[in-house]
Amino acid sequence: MKIIDCVIIGSGPAGYSAAIYLARYNIKHLIYTGDIPGGQLINTTIVDNYPGFSKGILGINLMNEMYKQAIKYGTIVKYNKIIKVFFLKKKKLHYLYTNNKKKIITKTVIIATGSLPKTLKIKSLNNFLGYGISYCATCDGMIFKNKNVAVIGGGNKALEESILLSKICKKVYLIIRNNKFKAYKILINIINKIKNIKILFNYIVIKFLGNKKLKYINLFNKIKNKIKKKKVSGVFIAIGNYPNTSIFKNKIKMDKNGYIITKNKTTKTNIPGIFAAGDVQDKIYKQAITSAGSGCMAAFDVEKYLYYNKYK
Ligand SMILES: Cc1cc2nc3c(=O)[nH]c(=O)nc-3n(C[C@H](O)[C@H](O)[C@H](O)COP(=O)(O)OP(=O)(O)OC[C@H]3O[C@@H](n4cnc5c(N)ncnc54)[C@H](O)[C@@H]3O)c2cc1C
Structure with a gap:
């Protein structure tokens, strides 16, 4: 052979x-x-x-x-x-x-x-891949300059992506499914000091909405049993x-x-x-x-x- x-x-x-x-x-x-x-x-x-x-x-x-x-x-x-x-x-x-x-x-x-990249099982996700949904802030962050974005995840990657995006975007919603971070203390300390990062504990994304391009996300709060709509141009999935x-x-x-x-x-x-x-x-x-x-x-x-x- x-x-x-x-x-x-x-x-x-x-x-x-x-x-x-x-x-x-x-x-x-x-x-x-x-x-x-x-x-x-x-x-x-x-x-x-x-x-x-x-x-x-x-x-x-x-x-x-x-x-x-x-x-x-x-x-x-x-x-x-x-x-x-x-x-x-x-x-x-x-x-x-x-x-x-x-x-x-x-x-x-x-x-x-x-x-x-690990992803989420949400039906509407595939409609907006490359049209608002990304797995990499280094790659796509600049697309959302001065706009509102969300980052999904509570680990090191999500925190690093949020810090990077906070320097480019108007506002960053950091969406964490439970009530704690799973990240290095130094990153948590930095995140807590950045004014344009809003941390949303106990929320999960349940739907992505828009017309071709992403415009809104629906969030569900497990504790309050409530749905809330947020206007965002970009979402970064950072769960590993x-x-x-x-x-x-x-x-x-x-x-x-x-x-x-x-x-x-x-x-x-x-x-x-x-x-x-x-x-x-x-x-x-x-x-x-x-x-x-x-x-x-x-x-x-x-x-x-x-x-x-x-x-x-
Ligand atoms: C949506 C998205 C957007 C991105 N955008 C950017 C960007 O703008 N800029 C940037 O720098 N990076 C970007 N990245 C990251 C970049 O794509 C990766 O870092 C890069 O592709 C990794 O290259 P790789 O060659 O290691 O592996 P991959 O690109 O992951 O390729 C792996 C290959 O291995 C093959 N393979 C797997 N198992 C087997 C097997 N058993 N037998 C034979 N073949 C197998 C697969 O079919 C595939 O061809 C992005 C990633 C994603 C998911």
């Missing part, structure tokens, strides 16, 4: 950046797209913070450009997903199984399976992310939240020959640019690993 030099699992910014660099190194590789070819950015409208696009670029177009750049240099794209992995440390070979019943043997793997690592459980070192652990500012994992890039190993930055950057690093690390193994 043919042994491949590298398989990239995942086709977001991390996967495609790794592919572009591997192709330029002339390392034979495949990229498996999984269920979402192009990754998370496919589900957004304009990306305004990716360098090089001064007018912004649609998420889908940005990913299409990355795809075209990779195949131009020889990347082979497979529109399937990996469903099982066996990392064989001693043999220095790794076996991957796909959902179309293929077995692949590879010397190295770049895991770039990303993450997915799931790294896509279920197929790697017990096969590779992860932290308690399922993020893959990489070593010493590289993309190396605890298994020689297995590398990780993008959101799947990053619980802090989670941006297209940081994912692309670590995809590039993974290709560097793969190249070194393959080259030095050749002379062992």
Whole structure:
């Protein structure tokens, strides 16, 4: 059976950046797209913070450009997903199984399976994704300059997003489903001092309303058993992310939240020959640019690993 030099699992910014660099190194590789070819950015409208696009670029177009750049240099794209992995440390070979019943043997793997933001089960939510509802204040905060917005969540991410938005927006409603924060004390202290942040404890959002663009949210207070309507142009859902690592459980070192652990500012994992890039190993930055950057690093690390193994 043919042994491949590298398989990239995942086709977001991390996967495609790794592919572009591997192709330029002339390392034979495949990229498996999984269920979402192009990754998370496919589900957004304009990306305004990716360098090089001064007018912004649609998420889908940005990913299409990355795809075209990779195949131009020889990347082979497979529109399937990996469903099982066996990392064989001693043999220095790794076996991957796909959902179309293929077995692949590879010397190295770049895991770039990303993450997915946790969401809310509210019917009207999908109507306003990219039209008022966002999962990232760094990405979309400026759209709502001088407007009223809401942030949903009571953890560190929600508080950080609220602090950032308070510098851009007129008013920030911080909506917390119970009566306490689940965040660092320092963030709570800061939040309590910011005048344009209004904290709404014991509220949950029950409906998003508007005509194409989001205009209002309906909130329900569990204690008072009352519904209240708030006028907001934007809502940021900040209740966490799931790294896509279920197929790697017990096969590779992860932290308690399922993020893959990489070593010493590289993309190396605890298994020689297995590398990780993008959101799947990053619980802090989670941006297209940081994912692309670590995809590039993974290709560097793969190249070194393959080259030095050749002379062992
Ligand atoms: C709505 C939204 C808007 C955003 N807007 C911005 C923005 O404006 N600017 C910005 O910088 N960032 C933005 N982000 C964040 C950004 O999208 C992510 O940080 C980035 O996409 C992460 O890239 P990644 O390559 O690590 O993974 P992802 O983009 O998550 O891609 C993961 C890939 O892995 C694949 N995969 C998963 N499991 C398997 C498997 N078993 N086998 C094969 N493939 C698999 C998936 O199909 C997918 O292709 C946004 C995120 C969201 C959700």
